[in-house]
Amino acid sequence: MAYRPPAPSLAWFCSATLAWKPTAVDKARPEIRAVFSDIEMPESMDGLKLIHAVRKRWPPAVLILASGRVTPLVTDMPEMTVFLGKPYAERDLLKVLEEID
Numbered sequence: 001m002a003y004r005p006p007a008p009s010l011a012w013f014c015s016a017t018l019a020w021k022p023t024a025v026d027k028a029r030p031e032i033r034a035v036f037s038d039i040e041m042p043e044s045m046d047g048l049k050l051i052h053a054v055r056k057r058w059p060p061a062v063l064i065l066a067s068g069r070v071t072p073l074v075t076d077m078p079e080m081t082v083f084l085g086k087p088y089a090e091r092d093l094l095k096v097l098e099e100i101d
Contacts, residue, residue: 032058033100036093039067052078062100064093 035054037047051063055078063078068086077083082096 032061034062034064034097036064036066039065039070039072048072048076051081055079055081062096064096 032054035051035058037050039047041047041050047065047067051065054061054063061080063081064084065072065077065081066084066086066088071085072083084092084096
């Protein structure tokens with residue numbers, strides 16, 4: 001069964017290949033409720049830094065970090081951040097998304 005969010009704005013996923021432009025995203029997606037990122041990203045991008053920036057702009061958003069090589073300390077992640085070690089089960093990601101009110 002495929003996951004279907006109750007509202008189109010439940011989650012917004014940003015590809016690591018896209019430039020992170022928070023100001024443009026702020027205006028386009030003020031209703032962001034969840035952000036998923038890998039910790040290790042191409043070039044100079046850093047998923048942990050991205051998640052901290054998202055927390056400042058969207059305090060209530062649920063943040064999901066994933067990695068198969070790096071396990072961050074709880075103290076290194078913002079509040080309301082879920083870490084999924086790779087390989088993670090699809091049901092684990094879906095459970096996090098389903099718990100978003």
